[in-house]
Amino acid sequence: MIYTLRGITAVLFISISTVFWCTPLYLMGFVRFLLPAKHGRTSLSDLMDRIIDGWVFSNRAMVHYLHIATIEKPPLLAELERTDWNVVVCNHQSWTDILVLQNTFLGHIPPLKFFTKQELIYVPLVGVAMWLLGFPYVRRYSREQLEKDPSLREHDRNATLQACQGFLERPTSVLNFLEGTRYSEQKKIAQHSPYSHLLLPKTGGLGYVCEALEQRIDNIIDVTIVYPDRPPGFWEFLCGRCAHIDFHARRYPAPPTDRDDRKDWADELWRGKDDEISRSLLPRSE
Secondary structure (H helix, E strand, O other): OHHHHHHHHHHHHHHHHHHHHHHHHHHHHHHHHHOOOHHHHHHHHHHHHHHHHHHHHHHHHHHHHOOOOEEOOOHHHHHOOOOOEEEEEEOOOOOHHHHHHHHHHOOOOOOEEEOEEHHHHHOOOHHHHHHHOOOOEEOOOOHHHHHHOOHHHHHHHHHHHHHHHHHHOOOOEEEEOOOOOOOOHHHHHHHOOOOOOOOOOOOHHHHHHHHHOOOOEEEEEEEEEEOOOOOOOHHHHHOOOOOEEEEEEEEEOOOOOOHHHHHHHHHHHHHHHHHHHHHHOOOOOO
């Protein structure tokens, strides 16, 4: 019963918080659209980014005061700067991952931005809010579509480069789930993935982002999220059924620009990540 009450309280809190933060955000977005000067629009965009901080801070307070989960904080946080351009790569298991990433990095790096499906713009309040905040909406083509029409790959590249133009104006953190989808045993088997806990990494999108940001990238931050019991659904997480979350983070220079070298780089990164997950899942000593 306590879990259900906690989940209902969390859903109500998120709903009220979303309306609260979206109200000034929508007003700022309308004013920014009317401003003639680029400098004025950029300054207002900085203020709108603070809306993300407030929104995430509210969610972090909810997780803390409702005793939803404890997130293990990595030592790397103390070394990070809000003035840096970052690309964050992470394993992907649940929608909870985004909330965990935002809560952990709050105040240490610029607000996270990530590419998302065009269909999500129709999600009430949140869809338009993400668009106003500069979250790029792009089409995502399947491997079958790309094999049938290779020109779509160039379209995907151009759309990504264009979407990243806004990231050059001020320090940004771009989140990239290299697996491209949430992990499941069925997907791992279908891919013939050699990893115990991960799907195959895809580096095409990462390459496009690194190309678009040119020499601005200060850090590649590799994050490994481990749910010791099992990855929770979002409702399970809000109910507090995932009491502890391991969060590992390491910093690397930008990956190679050559496509094959970048793939080798990602494979090596993923082998280390897979080993780290295995270590984290070992029984804890009392």
